[in-house]
Amino acid sequence: MPGVKRSASDMALSSSGAELDTWIAQEAKAEQMIPLIGTLYRDCSSFVSVFGRSIVNVSVIDIIRAHNASKYVLSQNPALRDSSSTAVSVVSKKGNRRIDSTSARLDVFDTFPILEELVRARVRGARIDLGRLSLAYSAARDAGEQHARTSLRSFLQHHFLEAHEASLVAREATAPATAHPIVLYGFGRIGRLLARLLIEKTGGGEKLLLRAIVVRSVGDLGKRASLLRRDSVHGKFRGEIRVDYEAKHLIVNGNRVMFIEASDPTSIDYTQHGIENAILIDNTGVWRDAKGLGLHLKAKGIAKVILTAPSKNAAEVPNVVMGVNDAEVIPSPEEGSTPDSVFANTPALLATGSCTTNAVSPLLLAIAERWGAIRQVDLITVHAYTNDQNLVDNMHKKERRGRAACANAVLTETGASKAVGEVIPALQGRVTAQAIRVPIPCVSLAMLAIQLEDMPEGLTVSHVNQHLQQVSLYGPLHRQIDYSSSSEVATSDFVGSRSAAVVDSESTRVLNNTIHIAAYYDNEFGFSAQVIRMVQRMSGVELKHPKLPAESFPLFPTF
Incomplete structure (x- = not known):
């Protein structure tokens, strides 16, 4: 009632109600976004993300959470970071609002109009980042740019869509008409996760199609299907799996995948x-x-082979870590390249290295590119147990691994020190590594002590963390490196992470001339995602689906 003073509890309740309404x-x-994202994905072969975080085939909550990353991106904007004011004015489609600079973020109301316009324009064959497009439009509108003043549609058409559509004709002329066949040789832990990821990629025009799985003996195909359908660590498969016992096929989300029995690779045609x-x-x-x-x-029908482990001789079978040395081994998708030329010029035999090599190599590259040559790296990996270990004490050809995996922390060997030097030649002979297998089924922890040749004066933990956060948000390593700012996380929080490594920023230390970094990595799923990135790269997916906006377009453009 007018004139009645509201109590603190009433005001708190009102605030709570407003937050719930929001x-x-x-x-x-976000619910309205889902069918639009699906239209771009299935009808237009376009993939939608927010600052590199995919929002294809995800839930409403996942879409909202993907937008939350914007608060870290916006914190890198010099206009916000260098502001002496404690608050900045952020303009959105909902009107003016004042938000503390540390919590400014984009949300679904900012990106939804852009998504609508992209669907209306039927944008084909693109990797669309709604977050970056939203930042570009906001900057153009604030600067009074001509097309932004006219309309969002005019802005997108002039700055992005015209050029994208012009290049599409050339790309479609060189793109293969049929999907690229993939064969999995083996169907264990990594094989089944690769199958999940490949099936996931089928519907969006990536031209990757899982055709066959080779095992020594199919056995009970129903049990094979059950292992794919249910996973004790990674949960249930999101989709439908049917079994054709007569044909020895699994029909997974409509994809018919045959099982082939063989113990000799050369016996298969x-x-x-x-x-x-x-x-x-x-x-x-x-x-x-x-x-x-x-x-x-030697088997008819196979053109390229990828080993999901370190090779014994990198000179014959190069170890490739995506984001680190892939450009030195796999042809870059340059102007005038075609998917067929990239594929033809890729070596016939490649290896991915180990999960640990994939986790630490991007981090070491990020540090070296920022602060120069590295003198020495000491690595300790606290690794989840694997099925190479025994469930109970028993004989094992390797030292200590015969002890029960679920009951012991087991000191063991790792080849990561050698493999890192093969991937980053400047670090050959400069990496020492120790490994401890611990009683958890998945997600491992790498602890790095990095000595620089020339330690910058005044280097702090904040400098290191800010750089790693920037790397995780944009740039060539953003798919390999993720970043956590929580002091309460543990290994189980990163099950299913698609990044090669997730930096635990609360554990970063700078002591004397040494930078200490801790990073989590899903040694199964994150590693499998790296393997799929290699398949995408060598099959020319970047040529078929360029980024929108392009990587070269400024994150914080000026108009």
Whole structure:
């Protein structure tokens, strides 16, 4: 009533109600985004993300959470970071609002109009970052840029869509008409996660299609299907799996995947199954040299082979960590390249290195590119147990690994020190590594002590963390490195992470001439995601689906 003074509890309740209304409105808007994202993905072969975080085939909550990353991106804006004011004015489609600079962020109300325009324009064959497009439009509007003043549609058309559409004709003329066949050799932990990821990629025009899985003996195909459908660590498969016992096929989300029995790679004629020019991913680890892996190339229908482990001789079978040395081994998708030329000029035999090598190499590269040469690296990896270890005490050919995995922390060997030097030649002979296997089923922890050749004066933890956060948000390593600012996280929080490593910023230290970094990595799923990135790269996916906006377009543009 007028004139009645409101109590503190009433005001708090009112504030709570407003926050709930805002949340409900965000949920409703995110729900409206889902069919639009699906239209771009399935009908236009375009992939939608927010600052590199995919929002294809995800929930309403996942879409809202993806937008939350914007608060870290906006904190890198010099206009916000260098402001002496404690608050900045942020203009959105909801009107003017004043937000503390540390909490400024984009939300679904900012990106939804852009998504609508992209669907209306039927943007094809693009990797769309709604976050970056939103920042560009906001900057142009604030600067009074001509097309932004006219309309959002005019701005997008002039600055992005005209050029994208012009390049599309050339790309479609060189893109293969059929999907690239993939064969999995082995169907264990990594094989099943690769199958999940490949099935996930089928519907959006990436031209990758899982055609066959090779095992020594199919056995009970129903049990094979059950292992793919349910996973004790990574949860249930999001989709439908049916079994065709007579044909020895699984039908997964409509994809018919055949099982082939073989113990000798050369005994298989894949062309008899309609498979030609395929990429074979060997996740058995049985063959790790050119002679053994070359057996796959003798089988009709196989063009390239990827080993999901370190090779024994990097000179014959290069170890490749995506984001680190892939450009030195796999042809870059340059102007005038075609997917076929990239594929043809990629070496026939490649190895991915280990999960630990994939986790630490991007971090070391990020430090070296920022602060110069590294003198020495000491690595300790606290690694989840694997099925190479025994469930109970028993014989094992390797020292200590015979002890019960679920009951012991087991000191063991790691080849990461050698492999890192192969991936980053400047670090050859400069990395020492120790490994401890611990009683958890997944997600490992790498602890790095990095000595620089020339330690910058005044380097602080804040400097290191700010750089790693920037790297995780944008730039060539943002798919490999993620960043956590929480002091309460533990290994289980990173199950299912698709990044090669997640920096634990609360553990960063700078002591004397040494930078100490701790990073979590899902040694199964994150590693598998790196393998899929290699497949995408060598099959020319970047050429088929360029980024929108382009990588070269400024994160904080001026108009």
